[in-house]
Amino acid sequence: MNDAPAPPRIVVMGPSGSGKSVVGAALAERLTTRYPGMRFIDSDDLHPAANVEKMRSGVPLDDDDRWPWLRRVGEALADAEGGCVIACSALRRAYRDAIRAACPDAVFAELVVTADELGERLEQRLDHFMPATLLASQLAALEPLADDERGVRVENTGPVGEVADRAIAAMAPGW
Secondary structure (H helix, E strand, O other), X not given: OOOOOOOOEEEEEOOOOOOHHHXXXXXXXXXXXXXXXXXXXXXXXXXXXHHHHHHHOOOOOOHHHHHHHHHXXXXXXXXXXXXXEEXXXXXXXXXXXXXXXXXXXXXXXXXXXXXXXXXXXXXXXXXXOOOHHHHHHHHHHOOOOOOOOOEEEEEOOOOHHHHHHHHHHHHOOOO
């Protein structure tokens, strides 16, 4: 009988510029000590080309664009046998529900960053298809994690490693 805990399946969520990819990668790296098969996935890599082109053109995605992508995110999370951290905006509860439908044991870490800071970060980011002009639509759609959702809210302030450590401590002491 194996009493080892199942490897975690974590979605690092928040609007564009909140640090999902950077914190998510650091979180996965820290968890590989306990879960050697842990991997990191950036959900941007799971978008179909049409979604990427739409965003690159400054057009926000609509739900018809998002549902197939969110299903792929949930499936990737569920299929990661050694555990997984995936960076995904997951702005609305319905989007998180879609991920949970494919991966019921998903836990969410919402990165909290002020709107002004998000704007500054996006203005400085030159190598991403998501333009700063779409930030307002993301903030309008954002539904913070509710008390009945499995997850934590973590302020993304300070060094990345400290943010990842706070997320781990808040989600599951002892990981």
